Amino acid sequence: MAYRNLTKAGFGDQVSYMTGEALQSLEKLAHDNKKFDFFFIDADKENYENYLQYCIKLAEPGALIVMDNVLARGSVADPDAEPKRHTAFMKSFNETVAKHPQLESMLIPIGDGLTLSKVIDQTHE
Template sequence: MMTEMNVWQNVDHYFMDKLLPINKHLNAVLQTNKAASIPEIDVSPTQGRLLYLLAKMKAAANILEIGTLGGYSSICLAQALPREGKLVTLEINEEYAKVARKNIENAGYEEKIEVIVGNALETLPDLKNEGRLFDFIFIDADKPNNPAYLKWAIQLAHLGAIIVADNVVRDGAITDKNSEDERVRGIQQFMELLKEEPRIEATAIQTVGVKGYDGFVLAIVN
């Protein structure tokens, strides 16, 4: 008897087969990350493709990613950049950043992607001080700090910028008002900020697939 998870995975693989072009660089990233013992928490291939399509529809020329991991989503997003486009990605773990830089180089995006190592709450102010603004911002780092990341994202966003935040459902735990999980509480606070922020229009979508049951927020900065 097939479980729900089996069904989700089978459907995801069907969509990958029908809709996603073979990308040897992205496949290599996953293999390299696994060999380097990087947690297998990248976005799924279909989710990576969604990020690419959203950035392409936006015609984003400047992208900010908070949470690099091994560079899988960085490369997905960079594929949507125009010739002179740039992506800045922030990663706290030096070893992960080293692997990401190698993956990015192997994929041919070293001129488009800048990996900044350090605590994002310390490096985000540097971007602000440099006067850098972004058309598309992807938040996929430590969830307890999501409220702070959102505040910085708004400051660093061009008018009309898209903000995407991953892993906001937490297997349904997002609705647990008594949760003691710091990640869940961080997302709940993030949602409250979205609710009260007049400059943002947003929605949240639940997802299932090879990564299980989760979801993402999609927002526009007005």
């Protein structure tokens, strides 16, 4: 679907496509020393922290990492909300992001919650 949509938009030849398990693909990209400036995490919540670590490893300084569903339908922020299946994972993940020394982050309470993180260039600090 991505190939079809990007080709229709005129960008099909500007994108490399990988299929398969996300963690295996990220591991291969890291092994090949690939670097990127944008990441979007919207996958199995149990592996969000693993995806984040790979994104940081693969990131150019100043890269943007966008993470979706970080509020778990409000159950992360609202103590009166009924916990969802991923509430505990997302609470832990949000704490990891907030305290990560390589990230400047902002959680946006829109929809199911988005976090935007900029990867800090620590070589010039």
